[in-house]
Structure formats: C-alpha cells, structure tokens
Amino acid sequence: MTNINGKAYAMNAITPMKPWKTPILKLLFFLLGAIKPLQKDLKNLSFIHFARWVVVGRNQFPHLSAKQPREELRYDYLLFFSNFNGTWNQYIDAFSAVLSRGLNLIWRWSEKYPGSRPVTEFKRYIALVQFDTDYYYNVYPRAATNDVKAALRVQDALDQFALRSQSLSPAEFKTAWLELLVRVQPDLGSTGVAPVGT
Numbered sequence: 001m002t003n004i005n006g007k008a009y010a011m012n013a014i015t016p017m018k019p020w021k022t023p024i025l026k027l028l029f030f031l032l033g034a035i036k037p038l039q040k041d042l043k044n045l046s047f048i049h050f051a052r053w054v055v056v057g058r059n060q061f062p063h064l065s066a067k068q069p070r071e072e073l074r075y076d077y078l079l080f081f082s083n084f085n086g087t088w089n090q091y092i093d094a095f096s097a098v099l100s101r102g103l104n105l106i107w108r109w110s111e112k113y114p115g116s117r118p119v120t121e122f123k124r125y126i127a128l129v130q131f132d133t134d135y136y137y138n139v140y141p142r143a144a145t146n147d148v149k150a151a152l153r154v155q156d157a158l159d160q161f162a163l164r165s166q167s168l169s170p171a172e173f174k175t176a177w178l179e180l181l182v183r184v185q186p187d188l189g190s191t192g193v194a195p196v197g198t
Contacts, residue, residue, distance in 0.1 A: 002132040006141025010133040011082045015110035016075035025109045049083035085144035142191040150187035
C-alpha cells in the first residue's frame, strides 16, 4: 500500500509560497534549530520518527540537460517530510492538538493555508498538498518507534545484568533474574502489523 510499510507511514507534502516569504521562513527555521526548547513538543510526540521542512526556491530545481527547458516558476516551495506510527488521521489530529502554534508559524507562509485549527480544514489542506510515497523502506517495518525504544531499554538492562551476575550464586542469580524480569516487563511487547484505521 502506498505510504505505508508495516507500522510506519511516510508523508510528503509540498506547498507553494510567494518568493518574498522565503527569507522570513528560513530565519524562522534557523531560530527553531538554534533554540532547542522550541523543539520540545515535536520531540515529545513519541510516535514520530522524524519531521522535516525544506524550502526549495523557484530557481533551485535541477536542470538535468541543455535540452531540458528552463521552468519559469512563480512560487518557491515548502516541502514537508515525516514518518510516523499510527494512522494519518491520528497524526494530523496530534499535530493540530499539540503543535498548532508551531505549524501555523511554519505553514502560514504557504498559499491558501487555512490554519491548523479547526482540524477539519487542516486535514483537507494536507490531503490536497500530500504526495504519495511509492517506494518506502523501513528497517523495522513491524516495530513502532516505541517498540524500538523499549527493545533498547531491555538490551541495556540485560547488558548490565550480565556484568553484575557473573559472580552470583545460583540462588542469588535466580532472585536477580526475577527482579530483572519484573523491571523490564513493561518493555516486553510484541511487534506486528499496524492497526487498521483511517
């Protein structure tokens, strides 16, 4: 299925911007990159693998040969790429609920952007500017971001246990092993296909 590989969904959206707005948006991106606390809300959405915005100027598109005619574009373009776990609706709902101010700061420069709230208009806009991902590779397609984080916590706990348990007696080992299992129990999930939903 397009855009989906296992539990992960790939989203690509392209929106036009008037060229005079590009320097303003680039300054905003610089500030968002330099001031780390401004990224906190996005990083706290644990189902997001990544989200990235890129500005491509109307004169920056590749010109692959002398035979290719030059394009005369009126707009610069804001490209948005993201990978996440869950359904498209869940993702857009979460973006609208948690990041509405940030989304409005970034996308307000794009043509006909309605704002991130109410969410119905925002979803309609994203659906219009989204392009399908025809080929999508995911190294762990049956594992969500939280599954991978849980597996790393279990691995760390096992590594520490292996170091601490080398000199334990059989009785002490049994007790320590049971304590380890209790401690890592919340992280012992299972991988599989994503839930079906829109």
